[in-house]
Amino acid sequence: MSDRYQKIATSPMGKSLFSALGLPTPVTLDRQAKAEGDFLHGKVLVGAASGSTLLGAVTRILANSSAEICCQASAATASDVVTAAEKAGKKTTQVSTGKEDSTRFKALVFDATGISSTAELRALHDFFSPVVKKMENSGRIVVLGTPMAECDSVSQAAAMRSLEGFTRSLGKEVGKKGTTVQLVYVSKGVDAELDSPLRFCLSPRSAYVSAQVLQVGTGKENDGIDWSRPLDGKVVLVTGASRGIGEAIAEVMARDGAKVVCLDVPQAAAGLEKVATRIGGSVIAVDITAADAPKAIADALEQEFGGVDVVVHNAGVTRDKTLGNMKADWWDMVIDINLSSEERINDELLARNLLRDNGRIVCVSSMSGIAGNFGQTNYAVSKAGVIGYVQAMAAPLAEKNITINAVAPGFIETQMTAAIPLMTREVGRRMNSLSQGGQPQDVAEAIAFFASPASVGVNGNVIRVCGQSLLGA
Ligand SMILES: NC(=O)c1ccc[n+]([C@@H]2O[C@H](COP(=O)([O-])OP(=O)(O)OC[C@H]3O[C@@H](n4cnc5c(N)ncnc54)[C@H](O)[C@@H]3O)[C@@H](O)[C@H]2O)c1
Structure with missing residues (x-):
C-alpha cells in the first residue's frame, strides 16, 4: 500500500516544510529493478586495519562491479588496498577525504579483521569519521570482522564484538539518508564464500536491511554462477x-x-x-x-x-x-x-x-x-x-x-x-x-x-x- 506521508515529505514543497518542522523525511530507497549481475555503481571507499586479511577477497569481488575503488591517501594501509586491487585487475583512486574534498561515496567497506585488541578500535574512527558525511543517498556500508570464537585473544574477541555496537549505532546515524550498515563476520580462510554476502550487502537488494550481523563460514565450492540469473535451472x-x-x-x-x-x-x-x-x-x-x-x-x-x-x-x-x-x-x-x-x-x-x-x-x-x-x-x-x-x-x-x-x-x-x-x-x-x-x-x-x-x-x-x-x- 502507498505511504502518503512519504510521498508528501519527498515532494519539492513537502521537503522544506517537513525539514522546518523537524519531521523525518524518508528518502526513496534504491531497489533492484531488474535481473542484473552488476551490484554496485559509483565510488566505493575501501579501508582496512593493519594486518587485515580480507582485502584480496574484497577487491576481487568489487572488481566484478562497475564501482570505482578508492582509498584514503593518508591511511597507513592505503598501499595494501592499491596492491590488492591491482592483483584483482583494478586501479585504485587515492582520495584525500579532507573537509575541502567534495568526493561522494556510494559505499564504504572496512576490513576490521586486523584489529587484534580493544586498543586498536581507533581504526574505526579513523576510517569512518572523515567520510561518513560524504555518502550518497541509499549508500551502503559494510564492516568485516572475525568471529569471536576464532579470535586469538580475549582482547581481540572483545574488539570483534565491539563491531556490533559500532554498526548498530552507525546505522541509526546514516539511516535518514537511506544508507544501510551491515557487519559480516567471516571465518578464517574463507574467500569465495564472501562473494554472495558482500554483493548482497552492497547492492540495492538490501534496501531495507540494516544493522544486521551475518556469519559467513566455509562451504562446498560452487561451479561458475551467472550473477544476473543465479537461480537459473533451479x-x-x-x-x-x-x-x-x-x-x-x-x-x-x-x-x-x-x-x-x-x-x-x-x-x-x-x-x-x-x-x-x-x-x-x-x-x-x-x-x-x-x-x-x-x-x-x-x-x-x-x-x-x-x-x-x-x-x-x-x-x-x-x-x-x-x-x-x-x-x-x-x-x-x-x-x-x-x-x-x-x-x-x-x-x-x-x-x-x-x-x-x-x-x-x-x-x-x-x-x-x-x-x-x-x-x-x-x-x-x-x-x-x-x-x-x-x-x-x-x-x-x-x-x-x-x-x-x-x-x-x-x-x-x-x-x-x-x-x-x-x-x-x-x-x-x-x-x-x-x-x-x-x-x-x-x-x-x-x-x-x-x-x-x-x-x-x-x-x-x-x-x-x-x-x-x-x-x-
Ligand atoms: N506483512 C508483514 O509486515 C510481516 C511481518 C513479519 C512477518 N511476516 C510474515 O511473512 C509471511 C507472509 O506474510 P504476508 O504479510 O504476505 O501475509 P498474507 O496473509 O498476505 O499471506 C500469507 C499467505 O499464506 C497463506 N496461508 C495461510 N495459511 C496457510 C495454510 N495453512 N496453507 C497454505 N497457505 C497458507 C495465505 O493464504 C496467504 O496467501 C508470514 O509468514 C508472516 O507471518 C509478515
Whole structure:
C-alpha cells in the first residue's frame, strides 16, 4: 500500500516544510529493478586495519562491479588496498577525504579483521569519521570482522564484538539518508564464500536491511554462477504465494531464473493461478496443515521435477489476542501453520532425498519472534520457534550440503499491515532508522540471497528485514 506521508515529505514543497518542522523525511530507497549481475555503481571507499586479511577477497569481488575503488591517501594501509586491487585487475583512486574534498561515496567497506585488541578500535574512527558525511543517498556500508570464537585473544574477541555496537549505532546515524550498515563476520580462510554476502550487502537488494550481523563460514565450492540469473535451472517451492510477501518472493525468484512452484490454500487457488501464470510457474493448492500435505507436496515435486532445490516457508497467519483471552484453537492454529507444518514438510522432503545437493531452506520468521509483541504470544512463539528450528537444523543440514536460514520482517507494506489502525500503523512504519515501511520485494530479495547457490557459506543465519526497527536487538 502507498505511504502518503512519504510521498508528501519527498515532494519539492513537502521537503522544506517537513525539514522546518523537524519531521523525518524518508528518502526513496534504491531497489533492484531488474535481473542484473552488476551490484554496485559509483565510488566505493575501501579501508582496512593493519594486518587485515580480507582485502584480496574484497577487491576481487568489487572488481566484478562497475564501482570505482578508492582509498584514503593518508591511511597507513592505503598501499595494501592499491596492491590488492591491482592483483584483482583494478586501479585504485587515492582520495584525500579532507573537509575541502567534495568526493561522494556510494559505499564504504572496512576490513576490521586486523584489529587484534580493544586498543586498536581507533581504526574505526579513523576510517569512518572523515567520510561518513560524504555518502550518497541509499549508500551502503559494510564492516568485516572475525568471529569471536576464532579470535586469538580475549582482547581481540572483545574488539570483534565491539563491531556490533559500532554498526548498530552507525546505522541509526546514516539511516535518514537511506544508507544501510551491515557487519559480516567471516571465518578464517574463507574467500569465495564472501562473494554472495558482500554483493548482497552492497547492492540495492538490501534496501531495507540494516544493522544486521551475518556469519559467513566455509562451504562446498560452487561451479561458475551467472550473477544476473543465479537461480537459473533451479526449482523453488514458495508457500503462501498467492499474495503479499509470498507473491513477491515468487516474482523475485522467477526474475532470478527459477522455475517457481507456487503453493497456497485451495481457497486462494484463483490468485495463486494468476501469480503462477504471470511468472511461468506451477501450482500446488493445499493446506500445509493437512495430515497428507507433506506427502502431497513431495509427490507433486517428485513427479513434475524429480525434486526441489529451494524451499521457502513463507505461509503464515496471525490470530492476535492477549494471553488471558486467547482460545486454545487460535494458539494451536498459529503454531501449526507457522512452525510445525514446516518441520513436517522438511522431514518428508529430506526423508525422500528430494531436496537436492546444494539445496536451500529459507524460513520466514518475524520481528515479533525476536522482540515479542502485545497480543501475539502465539505468533511470537511460532516465529521464535522458526529461529530455533533454523539454528538447530543448520549443522545437520550442512552435512548434506544444504543450508537453512531465516528472514525476520519488520513493518512491511502488505494487506496484513494495511489492516492495522491508522495511528498504530504510522508508529510501526516510522519507528526504524529508514523512517518508512518495507516493501514485500525487500523481504523477497533477502530470501533470494539465502536461496542463491552462491550462498554456500551462509548457514543458520537470521537477518531482519526491518530498516533497523527500534524494537528488539
Ligand atoms: N506483512 C508483514 O509486515 C510481516 C511481518 C513479519 C512477518 N511476516 C510474515 O511473512 C509471511 C507472509 O506474510 P504476508 O504479510 O504476505 O501475509 P498474507 O496473509 O498476505 O499471506 C500469507 C499467505 O499464506 C497463506 N496461508 C495461510 N495459511 C496457510 C495454510 N495453512 N496453507 C497454505 N497457505 C497458507 C495465505 O493464504 C496467504 O496467501 C508470514 O509468514 C508472516 O507471518 C509478515
